[in-house]
Amino acid sequence: xxxxxxxxxxxxxxxxxxxxxxxxxxxxxxxxxxxxxxxxxxxxxxxxxxxxxxxxxxxxxxxxxxxxxxxxxxxxxxxxxxxxxxxxxxxxxxxxxxxxxxxxxxxxxxxxxxxxxxxxxxxxxxxxxxxxxxxxxxxxxxxxxxxxxxxxxxxxxxxxxxxxxxxxxxxxxxxxxxxxxxxxxxxxxxxxxxxxxxxxxxxxxxxxxxxxxxxxxxxxxxxxxxxxxxxxxxxxxxxxxxxxxxxxxxxxxxxxxxxxxxxxxxxxxxxxxxxxxxxxxxxxxxxxxxxxxxxxxxxxxxxxxxxxxxxxxxxxxxxxxxxxxxxxxxxxxxxxxxxxxxxxxxxxxxxxxxxxxxxxxxxxxxxxxxxxxxxxxxxxxxxxxxxxxxxxxxxxxxxxxxx
Ligand SMILES: *Cc1c(COP(=O)(O)O)cnc(C)c1O
Numbered sequence: 001x002x003x004x005x006x007x008x009x010x011x012x013x014x015x016x017x018x019x020x021x022x023x024x025x026x027x028x029x030x031x032x033x034x035x036x037x038x039x040x041x042x043x044x045x046x047x048x049x050x051x052x053x054x055x056x057x058x059x060x061x062x063x064x065x066x067x068x069x070x071x072x073x074x075x076x077x078x079x080x081x082x083x084x085x086x087x088x089x090x091x092x093x094x095x096x097x098x099x100x101x102x103x104x105x106x107x108x109x110x111x112x113x114x115x116x117x118x119x120x121x122x123x124x125x126x127x128x129x130x131x132x133x134x135x136x137x138x139x140x141x142x143x144x145x146x147x148x149x150x151x152x153x154x155x156x157x158x159x160x161x162x163x164x165x166x167x168x169x170x171x172x173x174x175x176x177x178x179x180x181x182x183x184x185x186x187x188x189x190x191x192x193x194x195x196x197x198x199x200x201x202x203x204x205x206x207x208x209x210x211x212x213x214x215x216x217x218x219x220x221x222x223x224x225x226x227x228x229x230x231x232x233x234x235x236x237x238x239x240x241x242x243x244x245x246x247x248x249x250x251x252x253x254x255x256x257x258x259x260x261x262x263x264x265x266x267x268x269x270x271x272x273x274x275x276x277x278x279x280x281x282x283x284x285x286x287x288x289x290x291x292x293x294x295x296x297x298x299x300x301x302x303x304x305x306x307x308x309x310x311x312x313x314x315x316x317x318x319x320x321x322x323x324x325x326x327x328x329x330x331x332x333x334x335x336x337x338x339x340x341x342x343x344x345x346x347x348x349x350x351x352x353x354x355x356x357x358x359x360x361x362x363x364x365x366x367x368x369x370x371x372x373x374x375x376x377x378x379x380x381x382x383x384x385x386x387x388x389x390x391x392x393x394x395x396x397x398x399x400x401x402x403x
Contacts (some may be wrong), residue, residue, distance in 0.1 A: 023358065030056070102279070103287075107224075107262050122187065136152070172203045190207075191226075198344070230300055238337070250262070257292055323392065343374065357375070363398065
């Protein structure tokens with residue numbers, strides 16, 4: 001006997017750690033950009049598992065590759081080689097123009113590894129070259145080092161003492177960064193486009209100037225593309241939009257289309273800072289996760305696929321701007337690139353962002369609100385214009401009731 005939705009909710013609430021504010025929806029399956037509840041209700045999914053399901057749900061080549069690999073070998077540990085891992089690593093190296101990849105199991109772990117290798121590298125130059133500069137409103141993960149890198153005090157509270165050596169600057173403020181940097185700076189770590197913090201793309205030549213400062217002080221530029229990478233910006237790596245190349249880039253979320261994975265990719269010079277034993281993982285880069293990643297890495301970088309993201313992203317942004325024109329007192333700004341889009345809500349909205357998201361769900365659309373006031377859209381990259389229209393219609397109806 002299958003449990004009812006309510007039985008599932010009740011049992012999970014009783015037994016699961018109470019760290020998530022969940023919506024009252026029990027998902028059973030998905031198909032393309034749609035998900036279905038256990039009660040058979042259909043939703044259009046413009047959250048995509050938080051920027052994870054880049055190929056949508058139940059994408060046949062992905063499902064087939066996972067099933068085929070599971071029947072061969074799921075896991076073998078990193079004491080041995082497998083072809084899926086060798087394939088995935090060489091694809092990432094080729095796409096990034098960097099030299100060596102490492103696979104972890106999540107975004108936080110990818111960033112944790114990036115921080116570790118940056119420290120080891122910088123300490124080989126000078127023992128006090130430890131400072132890591134990150135941005136306010138950033139998000140880099142939930143491990144102790146990555147939550148410290150996350151420039152949002154609410155994530156720090158109660159977990160002190162935090163790892164030392166982290167400083168923060170305002171994203172897009174190059175003068176503030178310049179004042180803070182010195183020969184003691186080990187790395188500057190930024191999201192190429194800020195996601196969780198409210199969808200903020202870099203201004204003009206900001207990242208180029210960050211790159212110049214890093215070069216001046218022999219500091220590493222770490223770009224966190226866990227959310228903005230994997231084609232979401234319209235380029236495979238978001239940094240390709242801004243004419244910069246990092247020393248280290250981190251990926252996760254969309255990299256294996258929904259199978260847990262993380263990665264950091266580095267230059268040869270940085271790679272040499274790690275010797276056998278300096279880092280490791282039991283699960284990371286296992287053949288199952290890499291077989292899934294190989295499907296994403298064979299699909300998303302195709303020019304036709306990326307052109308589609310640009311086209312749909314522009315169309316979606318245009319339709320959000322139309323909504324802003326229609327509801328100028330409700331939406332203050334539309335921002336973002338490709339299919340990482342945000343619509344900032346004004347404070348004199350009758351409804352909160354969370355209520356607007358809940359109203360959209362009642363009308364069959366899954367969207368998200370970040371930092372309490374920015375509607376964030378990170379749908380599967382395979383959506384079509386008709387799917388955008390569907391979500392815009394729902395938003396239009398919900399906003400009409402928020403006046
Ligand atoms: C989601 C996210 C992370 C953390 O990834 P997890 O897999 O949840 O650990 C880190 N950085 C950015 C930019 C993210 O969006």
